[in-house]
Amino acid sequence: MLPLFAGCQLLNLQSSAPVKVSTAGMTRMQGTLTGDNGKLLFQPCGEPRRYVVLDRGNTAILQEAAGLADAQGKVFADLRGRFNASKAEGGDGQLDLHQWYRVERTGQACEDPNFKRLTLHADGENPVWNVNVSGKGMIIDVQGQPPVALPYLEEQLPDGRFNLSSEANGQRVELWVAPQRCVDSKSGALRHLSAELRINGQAVRGCGYYGGSRND
Template sequence: MFAVRSLVMFALLPLFAGCQMLAPKSDDTKISTAGMIRMQGELTGQNGKLMFQPCDEHRLYAVLDKGNTGILQEAASVVDKNGKAFADVRGNFVASKAVGSEGQLSLYQFYRVERPNDACMDPNFKRLTLHASGNNPKWNLNAGGKGMVLEREGKEPFAVPYMEEQLPDGRFNLVTDANDQHVELWVAPQRCVDPVNGSVQHLTAQLRVNGQVQRGCAYYGGGRND
């Protein structure tokens, strides 16, 4: 199935793109993403190019993976039967001045890449600072400026305030004590794949509730500008 999906989207893409995307990233070439634009939209392959179309827009941007993120490979693993994938990315967008011509996206970071869904229509995305989830049993945690909501399979939702602690190397944790529950969410900047839906996210997460540990993936919501 992976091979079939990949061919639908990327049959026309140059073979050397794969070599470029798998090249190791050098610490000497790291660029701050501060000031760059974050957008969500759809990835597809067109005329030998990887294209990005923002949510609710008709404009197209040819993607240049300047940050060597491996976005081509990640998208190839989750495309649907129409060769499309949803992506949440950050970079420099330059719109074309010519009518009907594509602009250019110099991409430096992705937050998540997943199969097309209703993510563009998510009314809560802009208010979230973090979304984390895991499986076996299934759990979801949404954090925002007014608190966090933890949902676990077979249990009532748990809505409480929390404190955030910053740790070295971009790691942090969210902590709360309420209703005789000690909840911690430990987050680290590391590529994470959800084994159930194949979504690729930019953070790993570890949920601890009264000492019980569950692992999962996470990404920043629209309310966090990291």
């Protein structure tokens, strides 16, 4: 664990026990996490404000972030919770965190031009593949093959799982998604969804996350 995060252990351990709460009033934001003077701070993309993070949902965000922090002790995070802009000691406000969608090494995620229009993104390795889903359809890109744009049907399943399926151009395509902590095998990035892409019965596995156009 990097030194900047090491001093934040007490903050995480003092968070309240998990309880079922309404999502009303919660906001999803992307930005960077860092440790400072024993506190975990979240700075939204493009903003100067920093929020002191309280892990109300017992998401283990501290432990998840520590292994991915860069040399400056920063990590990109895609989070949902209640943001209170009132002054908090050591920050410009307080974030009562209830869920994370992505935790990964800092890069260009804040500038992702596709995030807001997507409802879902999934990707994996061996072979490299990715699927971008929006209200207009889904685009499937598999290494060694040209990208394919397809319409789809969505089927809701128990326990928050769902399936996107399409039959076109002589192909049967299915994307099975489940709410489950998933680690990218190449980058180590964390996602809140596991995904399995099946094309004509051939399956490859990976991870996924909701885009900015999907409410969960």
